[in-house]
Amino acid sequence: MAVAIADARAGKRGERVYSGRVLQLLERGYIAFKSSTYMIVISGFLEPVLYLLSFGYGIGKLLPTIAVGGETIKYAAFIAPALLATSAMNGAIYDSTMNVFFKLNHDRIYHGMLATSMGPLDVALGEIGWALIRGFSYACAFMVVIAPLGLVVSAWGLLAIPAAVLIAFGFASCGMAVTSYMKSFQQLEIVNMILLPMFLFSGSFYPITVFPQWLQFVVNLLPLSHAIDLVRGLCLGHINFGLAGHALYFVVMIVVGLFFTTKRLNALFMK
Amino acid sequence: MSIINIRQGSLVLVDAAKVQSRGAIYVAQARIRQMMKWIWMILGIAIANPVLYLISVGIGLGGLIDKSVGSAGVDGVKYLTFLAPALLAQAAIQGTMDETVFPTLEGFKWHKTFYSMNSTPLTGTQISYGVFLTALFRAFYTVVLYFIVMWLFGAVNSPRAWLAIPTAIFAGASFGALMQALAGRLEDENIFFVVLGRFVMMPLFMFSGTFFPLTSMPFFLQWIGWISPLWHATELGRHLTYGHEVSPTMVWVHFIFLGIMLVAGLFFSARIFTKRLAK
Amino acid sequence: MSTPLISARGLTKKFGDFTAVNGIDFDVYKGESFGFLGPNGAGKSTAMRIIGATSQRTSGTISILGKDPEINGPQIRAHLGVVPQQDNLDMQLSVTENLYIYGRYFGLPRKFVKQKVEELLAFAQLEEKRDAKVENLSGGMKRRLTIARALVSEPEILMLDEPTTGLDPQARHILWDRLFRLKEQGVTLLITTHFMDEAEQLCDRLIVMDKGSIMAEGSPATLIKDYSSKEVLELRFGSDRNQAVADQLRSMCERIEELPDRVLMYTEDGEELLERVYAANLHPKTSLVRRSSLEDVFLRLTGRTLIE
Ligand SMILES: Nc1ncnc2c1ncn2[C@@H]1O[C@H](COP(=O)(O)OP(=O)(O)O)[C@@H](O)[C@H]1O
Ligand SMILES: [Mg+2]
Numbered sequence: 001m002a003v004a005i006a007d008a009r010a011g012k013r014g015e016r017v018y019s020g021r022v023l024q025l026l027e028r029g030y031i032a033f034k035s036s037t038y039m040i041v042i043s044g045f046l047e048p049v050l051y052l053l054s055f056g057y058g059i060g061k062l063l064p065t066i067a068v069g070g071e072t073i074k075y076a077a078f079i080a081p082a083l084l085a086t087s088a089m090n091g092a093i094y095d096s097t098m099n100v101f102f103k104l105n106h107d108r109i110y111h112g113m114l115a116t117s118m119g120p121l122d123v124a125l126g127e128i129g130w131a132l133i134r135g136f137s138y139a140c141a142f143m144v145v146i147a148p149l150g151l152v153v154s155a156w157g158l159l160a161i162p163a164a165v166l167i168a169f170g171f172a173s174c175g176m177a178v179t180s181y182m183k184s185f186q187q188l189e190i191v192n193m194i195l196l197p198m199f200l201f202s203g204s205f206y207p208i209t210v211f212p213q214w215l216q217f218v219v220n221l222l223p224l225s226h227a228i229d230l231v232r233g234l235c236l237g238h239i240n241f242g243l244a245g246h247a248l249y250f251v252v253m254i255v256v257g258l259f260f261t262t263k264r265l266n267a268l269f270m271k
Numbered sequence: 272m273s274i275i276n277i278r279q280g281s282l283v284l285v286d287a288a289k290v291q292s293r294g295a296i297y298v299a300q301a302r303i304r305q306m307m308k309w310i311w312m313i314l315g316i317a318i319a320n321p322v323l324y325l326i327s328v329g330i331g332l333g334g335l336i337d338k339s340v341g342s343a344g345v346d347g348v349k350y351l352t353f354l355a356p357a358l359l360a361q362a363a364i365q366g367t368m369d370e371t372v373f374p375t376l377e378g379f380k381w382h383k384t385f386y387s388m389n390s391t392p393l394t395g396t397q398i399s400y401g402v403f404l405t406a407l408f409r410a411f412y413t414v415v416l417y418f419i420v421m422w423l424f425g426a427v428n429s430p431r432a433w434l435a436i437p438t439a440i441f442a443g444a445s446f447g448a449l450m451q452a453l454a455g456r457l458e459d460e461n462i463f464f465v466v467l468g469r470f471v472m473m474p475l476f477m478f479s480g481t482f483f484p485l486t487s488m489p490f491f492l493q494w495i496g497w498i499s500p501l502w503h504a505t506e507l508g509r510h511l512t513y514g515h516e517v518s519p520t521m522v523w524v525h526f527i528f529l530g531i532m533l534v535a536g537l538f539f540s541a542r543i544f545t546k547r548l549a550k
Numbered sequence: 551m552s553t554p555l556i557s558a559r560g561l562t563k564k565f566g567d568f569t570a571v572n573g574i575d576f577d578v579y580k581g582e583s584f585g586f587l588g589p590n591g592a593g594k595s596t597a598m599r600i601i602g603a604t605s606q607r608t609s610g611t612i613s614i615l616g617k618d619p620e621i622n623g624p625q626i627r628a629h630l631g632v633v634p635q636q637d638n639l640d641m642q643l644s645v646t647e648n649l650y651i652y653g654r655y656f657g658l659p660r661k662f663v664k665q666k667v668e669e670l671l672a673f674a675q676l677e678e679k680r681d682a683k684v685e686n687l688s689g690g691m692k693r694r695l696t697i698a699r700a701l702v703s704e705p706e707i708l709m710l711d712e713p714t715t716g717l718d719p720q721a722r723h724i725l726w727d728r729l730f731r732l733k734e735q736g737v738t739l740l741i742t743t744h745f746m747d748e749a750e751q752l753c754d755r756l757i758v759m760d761k762g763s764i765m766a767e768g769s770p771a772t773l774i775k776d777y778s779s780k781e782v783l784e785l786r787f788g789s790d791r792n793q794a795v796a797d798q799l800r801s802m803c804e805r806i807e808e809l810p811d812r813v814l815m816y817t818e819d820g821e822e823l824l825e826r827v828y829a830a831n832l833h834p835k836t837s838l839v840r841r842s843s844l845e846d847v848f849l850r851l852t853g854r855t856l857i858e
Contacts, residue, residue: 043465043466043468043469043470044469046469046470047469047473050473050474050477051477053477053492054477054478054482055477055482057487057488057489058482058483058487058488059332059336059482059483061483061487062336062339062340062345062350062483062487063332063335063336063339064339066335186309186312189312193316193319196320196323197319197323197327200323200324200326200327200328201323201327201331205327205328205331205332206331206332206335210331210334210335211331284656284658284659284662284703284704285628285629285656285657285658285703286628286656286657286658287624287625287628287657289657290624290628290655290656290657291624293657294655297654297655297657298655300651300654301640301643301651301654301655304643304647304651305640305642305643308642382638382639382640382641383636383638384638384639384640386604386634386638387632387634387638387639387640387652387699388655389604389627390602390604390627390630390632390634391627391628391652391655391656391703392624392625392627392628392655392656392657393624393655394623394624548604549604549605549606550605550606
């Protein structure tokens with residue numbers, strides 16, 4: 001039986017890196033999740049809600065409305081999609097950096113996994129898949145909070161959920177790729193040092209049009225600003241081809257991230 | 272192969288009485304030596320943080336808010352001026368927290384260095400105070416750097432504004448002492464970090480009147496500010512940097528609240544350290 | 551006899567309901583090398599931490615250098631050098647810094663410590679690693695550094711908890727040699743171990759501990775004399791036959807011990823006994839004649855081996 005599964009992909013393309021066993025890894029993730037504390041799970045959901053409550057309410061009193069794309073909307077409606085996109089990023093980054101780093105360097109879980117018939121791509125997809133499931137549930141939960149508050153203006157907003165998953169996928173793939181190259185915990189700190197400015201400048205709390213031209217240009221290169229524009233466009237019903245461009249940005253991130261993760265894991269374990 | 276000489280022996284040289292009076296300083300010296308290995312990174316973050324927040328939130332969001340509220344201002348001043356003292360206190364709190372929680376975990380759990388310190392004449396109380404002193408040192412230079420940045424941004428509007436430096440450090444000290452006591456009792460730190468980050472630090476940061484006046488929050492959320500050292504220090508800081516109105520009674524309340532927190536934190540931390548080491 | 555440096559009576563330590571050290575009595579005299587021999591979990595480390603004035607006893611009395619650790623902890627620790635079972639070096643500091651900082655914890659003058667550090671680097675053969683981060687040292691190097699660190703204050707009593715566990719045989723022998731020289735210089739040594747060869751090599755006197763209690767006390771030689779025969783014949787018949795022949799063997803000598811993989815026969819003359827075994831038409835797969843060791847003492851006292 002076990003042999004049959006392992007052989008199932010024998011001879012197919014990429015059999016050396018991929019054995020089609022992602023489900024088993026997701027199962028492992030689920031078992032690990034069940035034994036983790038609910039606190040951790042709940043807290044991931046809480047983060048954007050707290051921001052919304054604090055900024056939406058508090059700043060909303062100082063700045064009741066904001067103009068985007070020739071339309072004036074409530075401040076809370078402006079930041080809610082950004083918070084959704086940011087929490088998708090944060091969750092994915094946490095799952096694919098901290099978590100993966102410890103498994104890679106301390107627990108040595110992958111060594112055991114790769115000693116079976118699994119390939120590095122299975123490991124990568126399994127790990128990332130789990131990040132996506134979590135990202136999906138958080139996105140749904142957040143929607144349930146913001147939709148009744150009238151913060152999702154358009155029916156297109158429903159698409160914000162798959163968009164959040166796409167965003168999580170992109171960040172998780174790249175996060176895992178970067179992590180697999182890291183040697184010390186201090187290097188991980190660098191990830192956090194990049195995240196803060198990205199969060200502060202990607203237009204979560206106000207349109208980036210307030211910035212000078214050059215800064216707008218830089219910000220437009222950052223993944224988070226694409227994530228925010230995508231989710232915000234959907235939630236506000238501002239549908240145009242630009243949105244496809246933002247989505248494409250993440251597709252590229254996914255492909256590049258997976259490519260390097262697989263390559264690196266191969267180099268690390270399959271010598 | 273070399274052997275070592277036991278010449279004078281510990282009888283002559285070791286000075287237990289000296290350690291008794293200066294032990295905490297020895298511990299702090301060792302901790303500072305460790306800190307120096309990361310000092311450029313710490314200083315980099317200590318400068319980058321205020322610059323990024325002041326530009327992004329203070330100027331970026333602040334510009335829109337200033338336009339929106341008009342001549343009334345936020346608490347009578349520009350948003351940047353309003354925000355800066357809160358971030359100053361937050362910097363102190365973050366600095367002391369990093370410098371108490373991580374070393375405490377390292378000392379008890381990760382590398383067990385406290386146990387090696389405790390096998391010398393040093394006591395648990397001295398170790399606890401030594402770690403705390405180091406955190407104060409970090410809070411001090413972080414806050415001073417922040418204050419300079421604030422000043423360069425034009426967010427300092429009063430000759431006695433510099434007094435916000437000690438009040439911010441005071442808040443950092445109070446919170447740091449309490450966190451140190453808590454970290455001293457910790458067995459499982461993984462959950463702790465998540466809980467601390469998302470259930471304690473974030474709510475404190477968001478709901479202590481940092482980004483908007485606390486009074487603009489619904490009443491049932493204002494209590495978070497009242498128990499938050501950040502709010503108490505922010506009130507004092509705003510009073511000092513731009514003359515935000517605080518009644519003399521409230522000045523006392525803020526000081527007494529932070530003072531109680533500090534004394535309790537130090538007391539429990541020393542006790543917890545001593546007990547855990549002697550287990 | 552002079553007054554002991556360390557003297558314990560009815561020393562007891564409980565963790566909750568569990569008694570880790572159960573009313574032990576012992577005295578350690580100046581200049582001697584005193585050992586605690588026992589298997590894992592016997593309570594050796596717990597006893598050491600109480601003597602090191604870092605762990606509070608539950609009951610009983612103990613005096614170290616004439617002082618009570620509960621009252622005069624720091625004053626006692628000022629004269630001890632402690633090597634814990636697990637290295638607790640400061641991973642973020644360099645080799646030299648670890649030694650220096652530790653010396654400062656004793657309130658020693660900077661100048662003295664600096665000079666001492668150089669000596670200790672040579673002692674531990676770590677001169678080439680002087681500026682290396684401790685994180686990057688091998689296990690044996692870390693152990694040597696921990697031992698060197700314990701000597702920075704030139705202690706009167708050096709306490710070593712399982713000093714050679716995890717070291718390779720060569721490193722063990724080097725370490726034994728160093729410890730022997732320290733003893734020659736008058737340092738009182740306190741050593742715990744679960745290796746009987748280590749106890750035999752290093753200890754003038756030792757107590758055998760099991761499950762928190764003292765089973766026997768004396769020098770290695772007297773313990774062996776009192777609790778074992780002169781020689782031991784070890785026989786292997788293969789795991790299925792050991793038991794079957796045991797009854798027959800029992801009648802041939804003073805005492806036998808059946809272990810899962812072999813049978814031990816206690817006798818004054820091993821070779822002669824082996825001949826009798828062959829004469830009785832019993833053919834072991836392997837046979838070995840050796841002198842009795844502390845392992846045999848422990849087996850006699852507890853019916854178990856030191857290392858399980
Ligand atoms: N801090 C502690 N809390 C609870 N039990 C402990 C603690 N330290 C040791 N023990 C228990 O006490 C017993 C003796 O431990 P120890 O002194 O370390 O033995 P040894 O050093 O002889 O191997 C063991 O069963 C151990 O599990
Ligand atoms: Mg032990």
